[in-house]
Amino acid sequence: MEQDDPTEELTELRERRLGALELLQVAAGSGLTAYAVWALLLQPGFRRVPLRLQVPYVGASAQQVENVLSLMRGRPGRMVDLGSGDGRIVLAAHRCGLRPAVGYELNPWLVGLARLHAWRAGYASNVRYLREDLWKVSLRDCYNVSVFLAPSVLPMLETKLQAELPMGARVVSGRFPLPTWEPVAVMGEGLDRVWAYDIRCDGLSREAAFSPGTPIQAAVDPGAPAAQPGCQTQ
Numbered sequence: 001m002e003q004d005d006p007t008e009e010l011t012e013l014r015e016r017r018l019g020a021l022e023l024l025q026v027a028a029g030s031g032l033t034a035y036a037v038w039a040l041l042l043q044p045g046f047r048r049v050p051l052r053l054q055v056p057y058v059g060a061s062a063q064q065v066e067n068v069l070s071l072m073r074g075r076p077g078r079m080v081d082l083g084s085g086d087g088r089i090v091l092a093a094h095r096c097g098l099r100p101a102v103g104y105e106l107n108p109w110l111v112g113l114a115r116l117h118a119w120r121a122g123y124a125s126n127v128r129y130l131r132e133d134l135w136k137v138s139l140r141d142c143y144n145v146s147v148f149l150a151p152s153v154l155p156m157l158e159t160k161l162q163a164e165l166p167m168g169a170r171v172v173s174g175r176f177p178l179p180t181w182e183p184v185a186v187m188g189e190g191l192d193r194v195w196a197y198d199i200r201c202d203g204l205s206r207e208a209a210f211s212p213g214t215p216i217q218a219a220v221d222p223g224a225p226a227a228q229p230g231c232q233t234q
Contacts, residue, residue, distance in 0.1 A: 057085050057110060060148055060174060065092050067188040068146050068172050071196040072098055075170060077143025080104060082134040082157075087114025087127070089146055094127045098144060103129045104137050139164040148174040155179055161199075169199040 060068075065088055072079065073096055081089045084103025091114075094101040105111050114129040135156075139145065142165065149157060158178050161171055177183065177195040185196040 057083075057107065058148070059085055060089060061192060063188065063192040064148070064174050064194065065089055067192055067194045068174060069093060069096050069098075070187055071172050071185055071194060072144050072146070072170065075144055077168075078102065078141055079144040079146070080137075080139070080142045081146045082137070083147065083149055084114060084129060085110050085148075087117050087129050089148075090114070090127050090129065091118055091121060091123060093144075093146075094123060099126075101127050103127070104132045104134050105129060106131060106133050135160065139169075140166060142166075143169045145169065145171045146174070147171065149176070151176045151179075165199045167200055171197045171199075173197070 068089060069092060072093070075098065079090075079093050079098040079101045081087075081093070081101075081103045084090055084105045087103050087105075087110075090101045090103040093099075103114060105114065108131055111129050111131045115124065118124045118127050118129070139161065145161070145165070147157065154173070154176060158180060165171070171178070171181075172194050174194045175191055178197060181197045183195040184198050187194050187196075
């Protein structure tokens, strides 16, 4: 059986009018559907952010979420997810006792999706999803911070975290480690790996060498974060 010549098919399409269904099929075949999803779901939040600070949305896997929670579980204080996407980490954090749990996300469609997930799970009044630029959010009262951001923005994120986080705060970064900070714990393998960092007044806490995938005893006592908003890392 001979295969159709795609050139002839395109010529025929140009020479006749297409119905709504046919136009939809052409759009799907040419990749325009993917572009429409990008334009509607992801691009709106990016318009307000400089290009160098933009981070595309990629949802965390179930294993990534579990690894983040394993390095935060049992810690007191406010938990925030910077660039919270569809809200899965915030929702899971509340379920495991990290409260209050708040997600900051600039894309309105993703904020709406996160709130829908929370409502369906019965936690709509317990968790918060705010449409805000993570670069403008104050972190001075945040003791548990999760981030799943692109490597290109992590150096700038380090500067923000260093300037704003209080003593005793913990940062857990997924997929990519913070470029210059020394982790106190590592959990998982490959893309599911996450890194934990603790903040002290005399600088980032540092520990001895560790084996990837094995948690390390934190240098800061997670049970008693001191409320000293002015502390910064060295």
